[in-house]
Amino acid sequence: MLEVINLNKKYNKLEAAKNINFTINKGEIAVLVGPNGAGKSTTLKSIAGLLKYDGEIKICGKINKTPDGKRLFGYIPELPSLYPLLTVEEHIHFIARAYGIKSYEDKAEKLLTIFDMSDKKEKLAQELSKGMQQKVSIICGLITNPQVILFDEPMIGLDPKAIKELKNLICELRDEGASILISTHLLDSMEELWDRILIMKNGEIVVSKTKNEFNEADESLEDIFFEFTEEK
Numbered sequence: 001m002l003e004v005i006n007l008n009k010k011y012n013k014l015e016a017a018k019n020i021n022f023t024i025n026k027g028e029i030a031v032l033v034g035p036n037g038a039g040k041s042t043t044l045k046s047i048a049g050l051l052k053y054d055g056e057i058k059i060c061g062k063i064n065k066t067p068d069g070k071r072l073f074g075y076i077p078e079l080p081s082l083y084p085l086l087t088v089e090e091h092i093h094f095i096a097r098a099y100g101i102k103s104y105e106d107k108a109e110k111l112l113t114i115f116d117m118s119d120k121k122e123k124l125a126q127e128l129s130k131g132m133q134q135k136v137s138i139i140c141g142l143i144t145n146p147q148v149i150l151f152d153e154p155m156i157g158l159d160p161k162a163i164k165e166l167k168n169l170i171c172e173l174r175d176e177g178a179s180i181l182i183s184t185h186l187l188d189s190m191e192e193l194w195d196r197i198l199i200m201k202n203g204e205i206v207v208s209k210t211k212n213e214f215n216e217a218d219e220s221l222e223d224i225f226f227e228f229t230e231e232k
Helices: 040-047 066-069 088-098 105-114 131-144 158-175 221-229
Strands: 002-011 014-024 029-031 054-059 073-076 149-151 181-185 196-201 204-210
Touching: 002 040, 014 029, 014 040, 014 181, 014 204, 029 158, 029 221, 040 054, 040 149, 040 181, 040 196, 054 066, 066 073, 066 088, 066 221, 088 105, 088 131, 105 131, 131 158, 196 221, 204 221
Parallel strands: 029 181, 029 196, 073 149, 149 181
Antiparallel strands: 002 014, 002 054, 196 204
16 A cells, blocks of 8 residues: 655745655555656655655555665656666666565566567666566566555556556556556546546645546546646
């Protein structure tokens, strides 16, 4: 479970996040959307522990910046940040060992196979295309068996097959009980995945609802987004 409680963040006089409160339950996929400048990046970086902020963020009951909280959390950023001179395999080993994961080889092979990277294990990160780097970033984010997972624009740079496999994997993780937060502008890509929508506008959460809470069962994510973000 991910809990964000009274999150506030200012940059000088700019209130980038204003009293943000939401919960993502176990086995739930939440989609975080909003126009540019809504405060999504500030919220994501706060959850990932990359910013100072006021408020409280809990990962399965643990404060997000503590070692116990970090062990339960996986973060896949929008832009992969790999070590240029480490191979794909070395990245996986490094992350797994840093988190104290002992039996990870089978899961690593499964993820490498899913993303067609088994034959790229010995390649250096600097030799990989942007899409391949994104695949490595996803694998590294999941190899630690996180209970709460944050994806920031995960589909960008991936080929159609990889997008399909990632969607299947996200559903599998939800079914295993993970709490998943996905920030994206690609609303169509989330249409069949989402359980909860979080809409941000002007630094605030203006909507936090599950799919079942909407009156129109056939209302698309795009319809919902424009309903709450367009000026009346």
